[in-house]
Amino acid sequence: MTTPHHICLFGSSCSPPTLAHLSIASSLTLLPQFTSILVLPVYRHMFTSKRSLTLETNESKIYDHKLKMCEILFSSLPKTSISELESNLFAQKIDSTTNSSQIRISTFDVLTSLKSSSPHGTKFTLCLGEDTYMDLCSGKWKNGEEVSGLIEGCVVIPRGSDEIFERTSLHDIIEIQNGLNEGMRFPANILEIGEDMGELSSTKAREIMRCNPVKGGEKWRELVEVVGEGVAEYILENGVFDE
DSSP, rough: OOOOEEEEEEEEEOOOOOOHHHHHHHHHOOTTTTTEEEEEEEEOOOOGGGOHHHHSHHHHHHHHHHHHHHHHHHSSSSEEEEEOOHHHHHHHHHHTTGGGGGOOHHHHHHHHHHHHHSSSEEEEEEEEEHHHHHHOOOOOOTTTTHHTOOOOOEEEEOOOOOHHHHHHHHHHHHHHHHHHOOOOOOOOEEESSOOOOSOOOOOHHHHHHOOOOOTSSSHHHHHHHHHHHHHHHHHOOOOOOOO
């Protein structure tokens, strides 16, 4: 009997993808329940405040760069692939509206599309950051109830805070969710990365890029520490975040 596919969806802005993303994806590949990890770079963020001017004005071009950087970063990982589904769904929605600035691609859109195009019985799990998971559980997501019916559950990446209160709060929410038997529920497990990834953020990488690093220089070395040498070279060679 063939084992059903179980895909873990790892969506992120990937602007740019960093070694933190690589560490998370690598940890996901070690979980035996997943047959594959699908990395989904965000085409247009659901919240305007999280989109930079560069991404707002050059979305298609920047998205192509995101895909290529992700291919570089994740190429060594087993059972991991990069999807441009968000871009495809965005293009489909453009055909049905004259105001593209209002288009957003939600997780519900992604799941619905994947469900319809995947073999019968395929299971999906979401990999989410702690804050995003808490928003999901508190009803802040668009189509949150429908999302709960499309997934097996969630793998949650904790903030990495040492504050006992914050970690206890997350554990309490997960315990409640795992105990629910009906209705809108989001059972979850915590993904322990085992390292502090606070300095490996996309924001940190963009801050370094504003200093115009030169290959081999101090800022270049700082950039490599955040995104890896392959992605750092791609960024410099293609002027990805030049404004």
